[in-house]
Amino acid sequence: MAENAAKRLKTSDGGVTIGTHNGHFHADEALAVHMLRQLPTYASASLVRTRDPALLATCHTVVDVGGEYDAAQNRYDHHQRTFTTTFPGRPTKLSSAGLVFLHFGKALVAQRLNQGEDSEDVGVVWRKLYESFIEALDAHDNGISAYDPDSLAAAGVEKRFSDGGFNLGAVVGRLNANWNEPSPSDPVEAQAAEDARFEKASKRMGEEFDLDLTYYTSAWLPARAVVQAAYAKRHEYDPQGRVMVLEGQSVPWKDHLYTLEEEQKTEDQDKVLYVLYAEKPTPDAKWRIQAVPVTKDSFQSRKALPEPWRGARDEALDGITGVPGGVFVHASGFIGGNKTFEGAKAMADKACSF
Template sequence: MAETAAKRLKTSPVTIGTHNGHFHADEALAVYMLRLLPTYHSSQLVRTRDPALLQTCHTVVDVGGEYDASANRYDHHQRTFDTTFPNRPTKLSSAGLVYMHFGKAIIAQHLGVPEEAKEVDIIWGKIYESFIEALDAHDNGISAYDTKAIKAAGIEKKFSDGGFSLGAMVSRLNPNWNDPTPSDPVEAQKVEDEKFLVASTRMGEEFSRDLDYYTRSWLPARDIVHAAYAKRLEYDPKGRILVFDGQSVPWKDHLYTLEAEEGGEAQVLYVLYPEKPTPDAKWRIQCVPVSKDSFESRKPLPEAWRGFRDEKLDEVAGVIGGVFVHAAGFIGGNKTFDGAKAMTLKSLDL
């Protein structure tokens, strides 16, 4: 039987199986990720819950009650399933399973390097934490917060977020309960499959944007942030000022990681960078948030400066060349680097 299956694979396109009916973000993305790889590039898709049909598929995701990577079976609905991504706590969905096993190959292919390359491993972990893990949690009904603790604290949402998540987006792509359905079961399945492919493409577009960002922007910025971090004592004896000489890069993730690795008490409070990579560029002063997604700064620019511009800012700050300080105090600017540095040093003492 195994020989027959192997012979069939040589003469037929590889087939990916997943369940029919209501579709979700995890299997939509799982199918898309597989199809990025040469083995699956021209694969056929079978959406069914028929065990006999699934048995004929080369790879099965999100259905079948089996997780066995050696057999290309990636379901997570078994009662005994508790697999997580390395060093992460969230139970995997089919997206997480496919990414865990095939993500490095996808990243290496995108970068044009071997899977064993250090940068592949760095991005593999980063994309899981920033993108895939939220899908795993959504599909497994895991909240980002301790719901009991939130209730006990009396915290309530200030407004409805409207389901603005990738999982909710895919859910809305499913057929409505009262949409016309072809009477022919084959035609009805075809209509449903077409909607699934729209969802898979939408999920894939977001994944591909993330992959492109982390390989082409985030990763190259890493060395630049490391170099700036190593020079921070040149601007302040306590290392509270980070300066980018050429232009700003995505720095928050890298800065927080460096600080955590170093484990010191001193934190960077301000980041200085030119608005554009030219000698006459104005300079920005950006306050470091308490966390990546926080609107609260570790040390905002002084309250007395906020909301002022130009000559009036020069007057209240006592530094020539001021451009502005935002009313919320999280960012400001000066016409020159020396002016931005002087504003920052004054702010440290206020």
């Protein structure tokens, strides 16, 4: 288990140096270096990129090189044959990004939330950030596919088009020099040019990580309490709890809903089918009714709005549903709207029993 970062970090009079390997760089060590630099101890740390063991031995902290994982000595390599460490509760073997986040991630979150590392909120965001951001980098660096290749082949699933390398690993890969780009003949100048590219990659990875850290601490986490309250009241709107109402302002609800249902072991027949929320936090706001997806990123709904309603608008929609104030229902049936809460609630009631 990760230690409290603040207790372990010590600096020498000569300052702090982070070491990583030179040559072709990857997303994991680029992010690992960025994350360390966000902590006070490493804020002005110098960076050494080398594979020379003697130079690495002089570094305060070493990531992604050196053949050693020893948190007590601030050594975070994952390339050893015997390395099998994973994040708590997750199956993916860690890369240097995952190792640094395992040991320093709580400090990063705590710093942003201005809470102690042992607080519940810090733990919740720490786990969420790993699952939503870091784990994909760990898998990419360790050559782990998101889907089992054999299962895909057995099912006859083939890609319909190239995804163009739209992932952070590919973005960082493109920041390396091309094979035929000219390089300074002087080794010192050549290394400096390569290091400059790495710094650009680390900054790029850091921008994405910081955006996620900001989102999960300032938007996603506050939404958790709102969804918890709405989930607790859902039986007031439907005897089976199939309709959840976000009172006041709409918030990101999907992650929290699935987590609550899992934690409370909700039976399939009692799971939320529709979520109602106002378009904006004003008394005259129109209301939306959204069908809950089968999974967070799925285009398939647990129970889409009735087929006869789909694609209809305004008075035509009123005539089909028998509910006044209709605004629209999307052609796929995943979302609709009404001018009032009462209208949206009536639509939900009818959709549940359709």
